[in-house]
Amino acid sequence: MAMKAHVLVLPFPSQGHVTPLMELSHRLVDHGFEVTFVNTEVDHALVVAALRGGEATLLGGGGGIHLASIPDGLADDEDRKDLNKLIDAFTRHMPGHLERLIAGLEAAGRPRVKWLVGDVNMGWSFEVAKKFGIRVVSFWPAATACLALMLKIPKLIEDGLIDDKGLPRRQETFQLAPGMPPLHTSHLSWNNAGAPEGQHIIFDLVTRNNKLNGLAEMTVGNSFHEAEAGASKLFPNVLPIGPLFADREFRKPVGNFLPEDERCIKWLDAQPDGSVVYVAFGSMAIFDPRQFEELAEGLELTGRPFLWIVRPDFTPGLSKAWLTEFHERVAGRGMIVSWCSQQQVLAHRAVACFVSHCGWNSTMEGVRNGTPFLCWPYFCDQYLNRSYVTNVWRTGLAVAPGADGIITKEELRSKVEEVVSDAEIKERARLFKDAARWCVSEGGSSYENFNKLVNLMSE
CATH class of the missing domain: 3.40.50.2000 (Glycogen Phosphorylase B;)
Incomplete structure (x- = not known):
């Protein structure tokens, strides 16, 4: 040629x-x-x-x-x-x-x-x-x-x-x-x-x-x-x-800025089908320490296995002692890494839902794999993408901040439960997966x- x-x-x-x-x-x-x-x-x-x-x-x-x-x-x-x-x-x-x-x-x-x-x-x-x-x-x-x-x-x-x-x-x-x-x-x-x-x-x-x-x-x-x-x-x-x-x-590199941690996939392989809460906020979002701790404790409260992507620059000022203690508490059930091959993770049978900032790549990757969403937008076009998920496609729900702007651990826990147990959301996500693959x-x-x-x- x-x-x-x-x-x-x-x-x-x-x-x-x-x-x-x-x-x-x-x-x-x-x-x-x-x-x-x-x-x-x-x-x-x-x-x-x-x-x-x-x-x-x-x-x-x-x-x-x-x-x-x-x-x-x-x-x-x-x-x-x-x-x-x-x-x-x-x-x-x-x-x-x-x-x-x-x-x-x-x-x-x-x-x-x-x-x-x-x-x-x-x-x-x-x-x-x-x-x-x-x-x-x-x-x-x-x-x-x-x-x-x-x-x-x-x-x-x-x-x-x-x-x-x-x-x-x-x-x-x-x-x-x-x-x-x-x-x-x-x-x-x-x-x-x-x-x-x-x-x-x-x-x-x-x-x-x-x-x-x-x-x-x-x-x-x-x-x-x-x-x-x-x-x-x-x-x-x-x-x-x-x-x-x-x-x-998933062999061809897609220009990741951080090395992918390959342990994720082996860890997912060991989890039951549709059990894991996958949490990732893309390359830009920054959380303050209080919000980070609420998110962490919310994941703990779900009682489900979770895979959480935490970039090195995700939360400036977080207490190292607190993080170490958290790691120890969730050691058997949660996996925290700094970056992963997200498409490979979302394609995995073990993933139950995607707690996402709703960047467009993440949104398309979730849709393509039929993953239900819990939307947690951070900036730019992510609010629009959340509206697609919750209002137009109805393939997920959104977290709601309290009066102080903080999303509490209880809010995260209850919304994760709601998304994971909603048969209609799951079915619509499956239909969009088929449509995406057909296109x-x-x-x-x-x-x-x-x-x-x-x-x-x-x-």
């Missing part, structure tokens, strides 16, 4: 964006494309360090995915979870670095880059591509409904729901169109992505990217038609090609949309 075009893939610099674009890159390589995957230097170092033994070579030479990196414009010690700071820096510094990278690839004798598959959130890169005569496909890593809300900002302003700075003018729940998740005006993604004083940076990015997306010849997203029929109807030109996954055997199978809507993408990029 002759090598097809050389494709540059550029995610927004965050784990939740790297993963689906890495999955898409593997699929493009399977179809004969050559891919250069561009991370920021910091993320690149994390990805390379987290790769196990032989995998670093898989991504180099023969594997078809070449890893490249450019600076994000921040100093080494700056907090990259501060999205306002990160976006402000990369918008100013990364365009010049990307231009140098593209010129450098050609100088090094690599085939000329023909396509950029760029994250919609990195719209500035579409302008860089145009300078070099590179054609653009944009990739949307979240729910189509989330993009729909962004593209409908002028209408939200016109209807008096938000002002021209993106802030809510009315406190109410609204629905963009039939079949779409109802959302409260206080939960719009661009107002929940970090410190309020930096909100204008995010809102400016969103409105600018709305315009820049016009430079792309096609927009594809990690979703599927049945999950978002209402949003698909509103924006039929955003083509869902998901739920994305790299390979059925990516031969003849399914996501399968056909992916073929449209391959045909366009093969021109």
Whole structure:
């Protein structure tokens, strides 16, 4: 098979964006494309360090995915979870670095880059591509409904729901169109992505990217038609090609920033079917010590086996003595690790439910595996995704914070029981699992949309 075009893939610099674009890159390589995957230097170092033994070579030479990196414009010690700071820096510094990278690839004798598959959130890169005569496909890593809300900002302003700075003018729940998740005006993604004083940076990015997306010849997203029929109807030109996954055997690396702890799967193998509460809050959420302790004690109260992913930076200031004591109390029943192969965990027969922040990758991975959800959103688009789970698909429930904003151990325990014992939730989750698998199978809507993408990029 002759090598097809050389494709540059550029995610927004965050784990939740790297993963689906890495999955898409593997699929493009399977179809004969050559891919250069561009991370920021910091993320690149994390990805390379987290790769196990032989995998670093898989991504180099023969594997078809070449890893490249450019600076994000921040100093080494700056907090990259501060999205306002990160976006402000990369918008100013990364365009010049990307231009140098593209010129450098050609100088090094690599085939000329023909396509950029760029994250919609990195719209500035579409302008860089145009300078070099590179054609653009944009990739949307979240729910189509989330993009729909962004593209409908002028209408939200016109209807008096938000002002021209993106802030809510009315406190109410609204629905963009039939079949779409109802959302409260206080939960719009661009107002929940970090410190309020930096909100204008995010809102400016969103409105600018709305315009820049016009430079792309096609927009594809990690979703599927049945999950978002209402949003698909509103924006039929955003083509869902998901739920994305790299390979059925979970062998291909998806760009994790932390090494996967392989003990999880062996531990799950030893648990009864449908018994384990799986708890994970993605790559960004930070809990204060009090909330962490309530969550921990809530898991203990369920009396069920649990697998809990606790990143090293999850709870600054937690008492080490308390944690050690907790570990000892739950030793036989709970497993706590810092990162895992989440798709492999969710595909496991032992998992009963998924206590999740409802990031879109986690949401799609849960749906694809028919896992009932207990939603505990943290920021950005996660409130919208919770609304999908609880209001539209009805494949899970949500935790409710008390007056002080804390989700108590009793609340967690009772909601876990409710989710796990609800036969209707389980049945609907199973139906969505079937729909998701049908969409990516031969003849399914996501399968056909992916073929449209391959045909366009093969021109």
